[in-house]
Amino acid sequence: MKLDLSIEFAGIKFKNPVFTASGTFGYGYELADLMPLERLGAIVTKTITLEPCSGNAQPRISEVTSGMLNTIGLQNMGVKAFVEGPLNNLRKIGSPVIVSVAGGSVNEYVETVKILNLYSGVSAIELNLSCPNLKKKIVCHDLPLMQEVVKSVKKVSNVPIITKLSPLVTDISKLAVTAQKAGADGITLVNTYPAMAINIKTFKPKLSTVKGGMSGACIKPMSLRCVYDAYQNVNIPILGCGGIMTGEDAIEFMLAGATIVSVGSASLVSPENLIKIIDEIERILKEKNVKSIKEIIGAANTVKNIC
Numbered sequence: 237m238k239l240d241l242s243i244e245f246a247g248i249k250f251k252n253p254v255f256t257a258s259g260t261f262g263y264g265y266e267l268a269d270l271m272p273l274e275r276l277g278a279i280v281t282k283t284i285t286l287e288p289c290s291g292n293a294q295p296r297i298s299e300v301t302s303g304m305l306n307t308i309g310l311q312n313m314g315v316k317a318f319v320e321g322p323l324n325n326l327r328k329i330g331s332p333v334i335v336s337v338a339g340g341s342v343n344e345y346v347e348t349v350k351i352l353n354l355y356s357g358v359s360a361i362e363l364n365l366s367c368p369n370l371k372k373k374i375v376c377h378d379l380p381l382m383q384e385v386v387k388s389v390k391k392v393s394n395v396p397i398i399t400k401l402s403p404l405v406t407d408i409s410k411l412a413v414t415a416q417k418a419g420a421d422g423i424t425l426v427n428t429y430p431a432m433a434i435n436i437k438t439f440k441p442k443l444s445t446v447k448g449g450m451s452g453a454c455i456k457p458m459s460l461r462c463v464y465d466a467y468q469n470v471n472i473p474i475l476g477c478g479g480i481m482t483g484e485d486a487i488e489f490m491l492a493g494a495t496i497v498s499v500g501s502a503s504l505v506s507p508e509n510l511i512k513i514i515d516e517i518e519r520i521l522k523e524k525n526v527k528s529i530k531e532i533i534g535a536a537n538t539v540k541n542i543c
């Protein structure tokens with residue numbers, strides 16, 4: 237039996253629902269010699285800012301039980317270098333490209349998107365409103381500010397806008413509904429969880445910034461809960477992220493309400509895991525006699541109270 241893995245998200249058709257997660261796959265083309273990038277549903281680039289950013293001091297990564305901490309701090313070459321360099325390579329891959337964007341002000345978000353508008357090859361923008369590793373506050377924790385960013389970018393963008401939210405809130409639905417009302421075409425749930433680790437040999441924190449963002453298998457149940465809660469309250473599609481290590485995990489996210497999933501830490505373990513996840517989704521759903529992947533979205537939800 238043929239299984240249809242293709243899926244629409246924010247008005248765009250993707251060949252399958254497995255994307256890379258921002259910041260865990262570089263600019264997205266560097267691994268072309270190691271794996272068939274054209275098999276990916278889409279490539280989400282690391283977050284790009286208006287000006288180049290050197291990120292936080294080392295050490296910026298630390299392993300924890302069943303996961304990792306990072307405090308990269310949005311290191312990137314800036315949008316002008318990105319459109320002249322990596323974007324040219326990304327266009328040749330054959331998978332849609334989603335560019336993650338962040339800014340230190342509303343204007344920086346808007347100006348970055350205006351520059352991206354001038355170049356072809358960008359299918360959608362993912363607004364990073366949730367980076368936990370900057371000195372500035374997390375944008376989505378300030379609902380009026382988040383609304384202003386989303387509305388302002390939506391006004392100028394040529395492509396759909398996906399808003400990436402932080403899990404560090406009491407009620408993720410409030411943020412999701414705010415993003416929807418501001419005009420977002422989709423929501424990514426979730427970014428990393430603020431966390432820390434201490435070296436007991438030196439008695440010092442393991443990360444230069446003391447705290448960083450936690451990702452990997454250890455965050456899966458909490459991230460799944462965020463997707464489930466948000467799905468009950470919004471009618472824009474959800475891109476589920478956070479601890480997806482296998483095809484089974486990806487299917488759980490879709491049953492909770494995600495239309496698409498993105499995979500970060502598992503691809504840092506091995507980029508091939510992205511392809512394994514696509515193949516495993518296909519195998520499991522065929523065994524269950526599912527004809528189209530669309531059938532499973534939100535299937536584990538019993539209630540939906542669209543606001």
Ligand SMILES: Cc1cc2nc3c(=O)[nH]c(=O)nc-3n(C[C@H](O)[C@H](O)[C@H](O)COP(=O)(O)O)c2cc1C
Nearest residue numbers: 257258259283306364427451452478479499500501
């Ligand atoms: C090393 C590293 C760098 C990251 N950089 C970014 C980034 O630039 N922008 C962003 O929105 N999220 C970034 N993230 C968060 C991931 O996109 C993802 O939301 C998070 O890791 C949870 O997914 P996972 O458990 O599959 O890794 C980063 C995560 C890691 C581990």
